[in-house]
Amino acid sequence: MPSGHENDDEQVLDSIGDAANPGTMTVCPDETLVDALDPTRALIVGGEHRRGGAGLFDVEDPADRRVIAAVADADRRDAIAAVDAAQAAFAGWRALPPRSRSEILHRAHALMLRDADDLATLVTRENGKSFADARGEVVYAAEFFRWFAEEAVRTGGDFGPSPAGGTRTLVTHRPVGVAALVTPWNFPAAMATRKIAPALAAGCTVVLKPAAETPLTAIAVVRLLAEAGVPDGVVNLVPSTDAAGVVGAWLADARVRKISFTGSTRVGQLLLRQAADRVVNTSMELGGNAPFVVTADADLDAAVEGAMVAKFRGGGQACTAANRFYVHTDVVAEFTARFGARVEALTVGPADTGAQIGPLISGAAVDRVTALVADAVATGARVAATAAVPESKGWFLAPTVLADVPAGAAILDEEIFGPVAPIVAWSDEEDLLRQVNGTEMGLAAYVYAGDLGRALRLAERIEAGMVGVNRGLVSDPAAPFGGMKQSGIGREGARVGLEEFCETQFFSVDWPV
CATH class of the missing domain: 3.40.309.10 (Aldehyde Dehydrogenase; Chain A, domain 2)
Known part of the structure; x- marks a missing residue:
């Protein structure tokens, strides 16, 4: 069945679909929205807001090329600190009942809708898209929290006799562990929530590197997750201009068991080669045509x-x-x-x-x-x-x-x-x-x-x-997003989006005839 976001999404896209009616939604940029994020302390590691080891980098508004924020720039040491925090939080988050994780994600959904206009404003400031497009993205992004809040409590598994008899097979699923998430600039809200939501629903903790062009929306989303009740260390944010250094540090760290990347096919190929060294579980949403x-x-x-x-x-x-x-x-x-x-x-x-x-x-x-x-x-x-x-x-x-x-x-x-x-x-x-x-x-x-x-x-x-x-x-x-051939590996959304952050395990139980 279709999810509830579709009608909202299409309504806010009407200003594109109907070129004769540009619509009435406009945005009045408010500098306080950016200032409230404290971008110079944009690293969020174990719940602590930090400065970056590499200093600061500028974020520009592509509509007028003005600098709208100086953002903390993470280095490799910051990247490893984020993994430290995610690993320390993993056991507690994994042990939290699925219903509790679900309720937190439901609250995140409500908070994103509460702040939809402010989030859309941030998207327009750093990405440049129209306000109608930006608000449509925020509504769509919030829906991932609701969808995976509902999937979190639908635990899957299997049980049955082996064909030869004498045993029973019990199949279950467990969170893969610390997940590294790497998102692009073109959908700074939706690409973050599409990865964060299933990871949290599955019981994983995450380290997130947003695109250097659009880190502000990610900062706002991670702050909302904390307000929703996500414990410190479960979601860690690492904005950086050194994508290769940060992601390379994660892929070389034995504690990172998953990478989910959205971006170009060329970069995806490089990450797959690096992931092969440790046989890291990968999801890749790459280029299209x-x-x-x-x-x-x-x-x-x-x-x-x-x-x-x-x-x-x-x-x-x-x-x-x-x-x-x-x-x-x-x-x-x-x-x-x-x-x-x-x-x-x-x-x-x-x-x-x-x-x-x-x-x-x-x-x-x-x-x-x-x-x-x-x-x-x-x-x-x-x-x-x-x-x-x-x-x-x-x-x-x-x-x-x-x-x-x-x-x-x-x-x-x-x-x-x-x-x-x-x-x-x-x-x-x-x-x-x-x-x-x-x-x-x-x-x-x-x-x-x-x-x-x-x-x-x-x-x-x-x-x-x-x-x-x-x-x-x-x-x-509610649908499995992903491609064939060089457009990617794996799927995001739907039930399979949750399974991407899980490992399958079975127990062979002695069962005398």
Whole structure:
């Protein structure tokens, strides 16, 4: 069954889905929100707020490139201190009854909703996304606490006679131990809670390294967990600009038995090699290159609506974002015109203006996406539509629709991570599937078709861990999030998300006949 967050999530995304109505939600940045976090003492180790061994690092607002906080910068010694605290807290947290852990997670859910506007403001300040997007993320993030609060008390196991007789097999599950969690900048609230919640529900303690671009939201979430009743040492926060040093120290520490990472495939490959040295339990949610398929009989109104959400949520800076649009030749002209009109109506600017699309995370990101667009145009694509971009010091990039994109264009092979939608026309289904599956990535995909049976048959042949069928959203705490091929290992969310933080153990019990 779907979880309760879906309707809330879609409501706050309406300002993207309905380009003619930019919505009324705006944010008034309040410096006291940042100051209250005491970012110069952002390390949270064993419940103590500390300065970092490496000094401080700046966090910038990508909408205007102003420094909004100086944050404690952890070094390898801080990383090991966090493991010390997590290991010391593990026995007590593991022994806590599942019902008690569940009640704490329920309180965390309520506290996140209580502070949803403030958390959304923090997200807009350090990440740049629109307030509607940011608030949608916070509601979604909070739902992981509720979902895993409910899963925490649904203990699994098995019992039965062995086939040969004379014994009974008792199967149980135990927490894996100290878990290292590494999260990206594009969803600073949701990527943290999607890992923290199942780890705590399973009985693990954690050390968390958020992205250096967006540590403030993580600080706020960890503070809320303490307010919810999480004991000192159970959740430890280690912001750092030395990701390799901190994570490397964790992977070399025999007390760390789990790493859960969300980020690029390249970094995931490096971490897998390091994890192999100690055979560390790993979960990897890596890069994507999501196709968005529109058949000749698709409802074009629905397809355009879904495309707006699948492409432009978070300004296209999502691993599940629609990356390549494959539209049947019979409807490609009409789809491009309708889609382009919606894109041209998008408002771009800082979150405090109520704009629907914010900046990219950095100047390097703008340069990379701009180069992909230029290459596509040089190889035969044409710019079918763009939105207006304000004059600003921020890292803004015009939402763009590219038509007539040739099959070999680099923009189809790389994860764009920006508000650009390349459209390819198709007519033969087998050739379509060859193009759709012709990548080492397999995280998400989208299919729009009038015949539901055909849509499902297409979805079954697409090599992706998640497929949105006639909808532009795939993420849900109640569903197993993850990909195939080089898009990752393991799943987050659903019951399997809890099992990722557990070890299976069985007892063979003598049972005389």
